[in-house]
Amino acid sequence: MNKFPYIEIERKTDILALAAFLMAFGGVLMQGYHLVRGAQLTLFAPEQVMLIFYQYHPEDTQKYIRIGARVAYANSGHTGHNAVVQKETVSFTLGGQTYNQVWQSVHKFKGTEARVEDEIISEAKPEPIQAGNAISREIYFAPHKLRCAKKQSKQKCDEGVNYLTKESFINLLSDVEQLEFTFSSKIFDQPDPIKVSCSIDVDFELISKLAAFGSAAPNCWPLDV
Incomplete structure (x- = not known):
């Protein structure tokens, strides 16, 4: 050395x-x-779902099931990699038929002893999520009509298939012990949606509350999609 x-x-x-x-x-x-x-979004499963029977028009005596839930995200992407939530949907299957609902508005839900009350905050719209941030909103979903070709029969394409009446929902719900909900989010400029699922327990108390009061807010237990 x-x-x-x-x-x-x-x-x-x-x-x-x-x-x-x-x-x-x-x-x-x-x-x-x-x-x-790029942006790295995590969609969290809601802890509750709101089951609400809704009357769309005073002249229509039927009420239809609508779903409400808190939808929350976290973006763990690096600084500058933001994301935009373009559309949110929820789906469930009963009696072999899958029913889809689309986001309609941001609401504030409040559960009482008798029923679920709701207050509209704003219309649902594309939502930016900055890198390193998280957002959470209560979304009120609604069924939408399908677009069927003019020559298609109702057996091949039923434009109102997503509208499930109160009576039909309760009858179909009585045949299952659990009901799974899948929440899906379309992210702008990303090819595949992100999804998360949760499941509610179905029992006599839940069905009785829905029949008597027209709404309920059962716990929803997270599942792996």
Whole structure:
């Protein structure tokens, strides 16, 4: 070491240069990773669902099931990688038929001893989620008509298939012990929606409350989609 001090100096310099290069290269890799990774949204399962029978028109004596739930997200993406929620839907299956509902409005739900009360906050609309942030809103969903071709028969395409009456819903619900709800969110500029599911327990108390008061707010237990 004393005989050839310059060799030791060069070796230390090489090690420091290599370390600096690796750190710089690692930084470039991380930047590239975050760039490709983009926004990272997590959709959380609601802890409750609101089951509400709704009368659309005074002249229509029928009431139809509508779903309400708190929909919450977190964006764990790197700074600058924001996301926009474009559309939210909920679906459930009863009697072999799948029923779909689409977001309609942001509401404030309040459960009382007798029924679920609701207050409209705003219309549902695309919602930005900044990187590193989270949002949560109570969404009131509603069934929409299907678009059927003019020549299609009702057996092939029933435009009102998503509208489930109070009587039909209660009758079909009486045949199951659990009912699963799948919440789906379409994110702007992303090809596939993100989904999460939860399940309610169906018992005599729930069915009786729905029949008597026209609404209920059962717990919804998270499931893996």
